[in-house]
Amino acid sequence: MxxxxxxxxxxxxxxxxxxxxxxxxxxxxxxxxxxxxxxxxxxxxxxxxxxxxxxxxxxxxxxxxGANDPGMQMMAEELAATRLASQAAAARVLALEAELDVAKKATTIEQKRSAAIAAKAQISEKVAADTQKRAEEALGRAKKAETAIRQVKTLPGLKGRLVRWLAGDVLPD
Structure with missing residues (x-):
């Protein structure tokens, strides 16, 4: 050879x-x-x-x-859940306001006043309590997610660049 x-x-x-x-x-x-x-x-x-x-x-x-890590997915899910909770609260407010409008139209002037007062009070109590609870939960989740994303975005090297590129839309600098 x-x-x-x-x-x-x-x-x-x-x-x-x-x-x-x-x-x-x-x-x-x-x-x-x-x-x-x-x-x-x-x-x-x-x-x-x-x-x-x-x-x-x-x-x-x-x-x-590492963008498919369970931790990153959980943060994205938490952000999505927060958005859904705020949208659900807004939809609930609209639905309760629609019920209030129906109640106003269905009764006499005197009944309208009492129904409106009762409905507004009920709406205010329900919405305030529900919104406050959801807002506190959402704020807690958002703070945790934001902290985690900010920590991950500071990674050096290619991983950090990839995370900053992928999470750039989620959390501005």
């Missing part, structure tokens, strides 16, 4: 490897990044080019960056 044959074998293997990648739509290229980001890029690249069930680039970087 000569040195030339060994070199040709390596070239052929490299050519076959590039052809295999090209057939799957993968191209080799270089990236300039901080040395600390190298393992993250390698892991994301491995997830994207694996033959069985490759991940899309966005999903691979989210997985490597």
């Amino acid at each position: 000569t040195v030339e044959k060994v070199g040709n074998g390596a070239k052929q293997r490299a050519r076959r490897y590039r052809e295999n990648l090209s057939a799957r739509g993968v191209a080799l290229f270089q990236v300039a990044a901080p040395e600390s980001a190298r393992p993250l890029f390698r892991e994301a690249a491995e997830l994207m080019v694996r033959e069985d069930d490759p991940l899309a680039p966005h999903a691979a970087f989210r997985k490597v960056g």
Whole structure:
């Protein structure tokens, strides 16, 4: 066996490897990044080019960056629950106001006054108590979520950049 044959074998293997990648739509290229980001890029690249069930680039970087961690998902769920609670409270206020309008139209002037007073008092009590309770719960959840997001956004390196990019819409700087 000569040195030339060994070199040709390596070239052929490299050519076959590039052809295999090209057939799957993968191209080799270089990236300039901080040395600390190298393992993250390698892991994301491995997830994207694996033959069985490759991940899309966005999903691979989210997985490597830790964006799919249960903690981040729980924070997003808490923010969504807070938004839903405030929307539900607003819808409840509108529904109670609609009931008040119906009560006003269905009675005489004197009955309207007493019904309106009673309805307003009832609405005010229910809405105030419910809204206060939901607002306090939502504020607590929002503060926890905001604190956690702010802490995660300060991570150095690629993870921090990925989190800042992904959570940029959720919490402004």
